[in-house]
Amino acid sequence: MDSLKRREIRLGNATEPDVKESFVYFPENLAPWPEIEDFKESFIDVFHNFTILLHRILEVLALSLDLEREFFKKHHCTLERQGGTVMRTALYPKMPDDFKKTDGQLRCSEHTDWGTVTVIHQDNVGGLQVKTKSGEWIDVKPKDGTFVVQIADLMQRWTSNKFYAPPHRVLKLPDETNSFIGAKRSRFSLIYFGNPDSDTVVQGIDGSKYEPIIASHYYEELNEKASKQGYEETFHHTLDI
Ligand SMILES: O=C(O)CCC(=O)C(=O)O
């Protein structure tokens, strides 16, 4: 579980590393691919298809706000320009009976995503939860043939809070004890994080709520905060509702 170590560094001291494994892809990534037949070609193909879906969703969101169709989409030239859009696999493995969980450790700790729109394909195990505006956690029950579409921070800022970036988490898998033992199966999800092109100026559509921010500066700011203050602090500061 090398990935747990990497995540520990990213999250700072405030939380324990999540109990999961990930593989991350973004177009300009030069890291070696796993040596699995057809993996690279399939992964890139899926990334392209998610990008087509992202563009459709962005068009619908713009039209729903009476904005021009291309308003968000034109800033997501994900396949041609560096933008920070990434696709990640997440495996939440069924843990052995002697697994020793540390205090505060979760499967995927509470957070909001940082970009505009996230699309999640989850298998039928379950465990994903989102927090409503009134603070209630609800299960995002798996449904065959569907994706979960979530608003992320920059979209909330861009729409001056007309759209809400919900905090979400995977507390534990169904049937698991609080020590992460007893799951019937591992959980697997594929997550596409849609982010605007790095130089996009994200300016609230009603001009008032948030200062304009350049997309790449937003991620840098959060990454810096995460390494200094720990991820929990970073999460709690981000947006007001
Ligand atoms: O695994 C999931 O379903 C969601 C994970 C997630 O929210 C994330 O990696 O940002």
Ligand SMILES: [Fe+2]
């Ligand atoms: Fe997330």
